[in-house]
Amino acid sequence: MLEGKIALVSGTGPNIGAEIARTLAGAGATVVCLDLNEGYAKAAADSITAKGGKALAVACDITSPADVARAVKSAVDAFGAIDILINDAAITDRKPFLEATLEDWNKVLGVILTGTFLLSQAVARQMVAQGKGGAMVNLISTSGHRGEAIRIAYGVAKAGLLNFTRSLAVQLAPHGIRVNSVTPTQTGTPVGMPDAAPRSDANPPKNILVKRWGRPADQANAVLFMVSPSADFITGVDLPCDGGLLAQFPTG
Numbered sequence: 001m002l003e004g005k006i007a008l009v010s011g012t013g014p015n016i017g018a019e020i021a022r023t024l025a026g027a028g029a030t031v032v033c034l035d036l037n038e039g040y041a042k043a044a045a046d047s048i049t050a051k052g053g054k055a056l057a058v059a060c061d062i063t064s065p066a067d068v069a070r071a072v073k074s075a076v077d078a079f080g081a082i083d084i085l086i087n088d089a090a091i092t093d094r095k096p097f098l099e100a101t102l103e104d105w106n107k108v109l110g111v112i113l114t115g116t117f118l119l120s121q122a123v124a125r126q127m128v129a130q131g132k133g134g135a136m137v138n139l140i141s142t143s144g145h146r147g148e149a150i151r152i153a154y155g156v157a158k159a160g161l162l163n164f165t166r167s168l169a170v171q172l173a174p175h176g177i178r179v180n181s182v183t184p185t186q187t188g189t190p191v192g193m194p195d196a197a198p199r200s201d202a203n204p205p206k207n208i209l210v211k212r213w214g215r216p217a218d219q220a221n222a223v224l225f226m227v228s229p230s231a232d233f234i235t236g237v238d239l240p241c242d243g244g245l246l247a248q249f250p251t252g
Contacts (some may be wrong), residue, residue, distance in 0.1 A: 001228050003028035006079045008072075010034040010062055010119055011089030012044035015188040016139065019216035020086055020223050021045075025053035027224055029084065031077040036089070054079075062089050064114030072122045076165050085123045085136040087116045087161075092154040092191040105153045110218045112157035116164065124172055131177025135227040137140075138165050139219070140183040141191075142242050154191070162238060169236030178235040182222045185242035187214030209244025 007024045012016040012033040018040070021031045025048040033048075035041035037201045038059035048055035056078050060071040075082055093104045120136060128133040143151075144158025162181060169179040185208065188198045199205075199213040208214075222241040225231055240246050 001027040001224075002084070004225050005029045005085065006032070006075065006081050006246070007036060007084035007227070008032040008034060008075055008082050008123060009039050009044075009086040009088060010060070010115075011087075011139075013037065013040045014043065016184060016216045016219045017086075017088040018044040018047065019220040020088060021055070022047055022051075023217070023220035023224050024084070024086075024227070025051075025055060027228070029194050030054040030056075030079050032056045032058060032071075032079070032082075033230065034062070034071055034089070034248050036061055056252045058107055062119050063110045068118045068122050072126055073120075076126060081130050081132075082123050082126050083132075083134050085120065085134070085169075086139070086227075087119060087136070088139045089115055089119075090139070090154075090158075090191060093151045095152075096150060097152045097196070100152050108153035109160075113160050113164070116161060118167065120164075120235075124175075124177060127172075127177055134178075135231075136168065136172075136179045137226045138163075138179075138181040138221050139223075140181045140238060142183060142185040142213060142240075145183065145246055165238065173235065175232040178230070178231070180226045180235060181238045182219060182226060183238055183240045183242055183246070184219045185214055185245045187219055194226045207245055207248075208242070209248065212243065214241070 007029040009021045012035045023043045033041045033044040041057040045055035046058035058071045061067045141158045143155040165181040201212045
């Protein structure tokens with residue numbers, strides 16, 4: 001499905017990002033695994049090469065323009081092009097609004113919004129120079145679609161990515177670049193806690209219609225569809241992959 005395509009995935013920690021990388025590789029793509037944590041990037045890349053796929057691990061702070069430029073150059077030097085970009089890198093805050101600090105706010109928005117802007121712009125410029133189009137997918141969250149009682153910066157940043165996605169879809173369409181997003185809900189381990197035990201279906205969620213927690217493969221398969229030829233007529237939209245959480249009245 002993706003044979004001959006070069007995909008760059010940010011945030012390849014051991015949850016959704018790493019699974020996306022493996023799923024794209026399983027569909028034939030060569031994958032560049034980016035993460036601030038070099039060990040996470042390497043583990044994701046190694047899990048691909050161990051199954052006969054092609055992958056490269058790159059440590060990258062996406063809030064640094066110099067780091068982003070280096071990462072994109074590494075990908076192009078290694079494989080000649082970038083055809084697919086998946087923006088999964090994110091961090092979260094854990095304080096309600098009245099307790100949040102400016103440092104908390106700036107740090108979360110810096111990664112989710114500014115980092116995604118920098119990486120998307122660098123990759124888009126490369127795609128435009130290549131002249132053969134491309135596909136981008138941004139990972140959102142159900143937190144970006146409604147208010148929360150537990151934090152403020154994360155939901156605001158994810159909501160911003162929704163319009164970032166639509167704006168990029170409009171501006172990059174003349175270059176043949178499709179831009180979409182996928183909205184997960186509680187999947188695997190909590191954001192920012194990749195070493196925690198995954199949520200267990202032995203204690204199923206009450207607010208998800210399919211009565212189980214999300215699995216990284218759920219999100220990875222949604223992303224695969226969005227970057228595949230099957231979605232060639234889809235751009236500027238968000239695909240909820242949330243087990244029906246957003247479909248119901250908030251009290252569920």
